[in-house]
Amino acid sequence: MSRKGHTAEFKRTVLDAYENLGYSLSEIQRKYGVHNTTLVHWMKMVEKYGVEGLKGTSHNKTYTKEMKLVAISDYLSGNYSQRDVIEKHGISSTSVLRKWMKDYNGHREIKGQPEGMSRSMTKGRKTTWQKRIEIVQDALANHKDYHKTAVANQVSYQQVYQWVRKYEAGGWDALKDRRGRSKTEEELSPEEKMKLEIRRMEKENERLRAENAFLKKLEEIERGRS
Structure with a gap:
């Protein structure tokens, strides 16, 4: 299953297998195709946002243009991996960051200011x-x-x-x-x-x-x- 196919329900299933059913990290990877770094990231997102943290696209509404540029700058500094950046800034997935990078490198405008912000x-x-x-x-x-x-x-x-x-x-x-x-x-x-x-x-x-x-x-x- 591709990362884009990782629904919130799938993530909960994998976390349950690891936390409650006794699956090891290697067993998780063999059965679900989820790497241990991805699993730990999901656990951190749950710790930070609750189960809503597993709904990756739900956080897109809060991404400001300013925040995107800061995240891009962090990654370009060479001091952080993609995983580091998304955990540091609460971004839902590395694919979201990669899209921003693609827009930035393609000299396309970085958009993202949500309505209702003062x-x-x-x-x-x-x-x-x-x-x-x-x-x-x-x-x-x-x-x-x-x-x-x-x-x-x-x-x-x-x-x-x-x-x-x-x-x-x-x-x-x-x-x-x-x-x-x-x-x-x-x-x-x-x-x-x-x-x-x-x-x-x-x-x-x-x-x-x-x-x-x-x-x-x-x-x-x-x-x-x-």
Whole structure:
């Protein structure tokens, strides 16, 4: 069966065979023609989006032009595989990314802005240092779901993506806006800093709990077969 023929029902069947019926990875590949990396990707999509994550085409409605260009840029950087890119940006399949790449390389216009998005979500908006910190914390807590974070905070996908990258490269200070503003305008009071630190720790704990639950699930499955 080709990857295009992998319906949500088929994916659930394969996941059930692996998680509940005791099939090994090699048995899954022989019987269903599904590679282990594909199976793990489906499991991650379920972990991130629930069973809706198995309905690949259902996420197309949320792909903005901005998000597509960021994903294309990531792949062209040579630092990420196709699988890495689709998991990083919540893209339904590598075939979707390949289509974007084909359009990009063919110099065709990259389209994709869904209806109902505010101008701030497509063009970006001004934010304070404190707000940028909170948005980055949200993005990290949501497993770097940049689109979800952008929608929740009414900012652009590109803004969330760049802020997370800046934070990872230089910490919270890297999120300060240096363009013509005095440092005092960006400073936080001790109380505000404490609140942000508590919020950061809460978000980090949420993220770690989710990751540990996912890893524990995988370990339990593997132990059951040993």
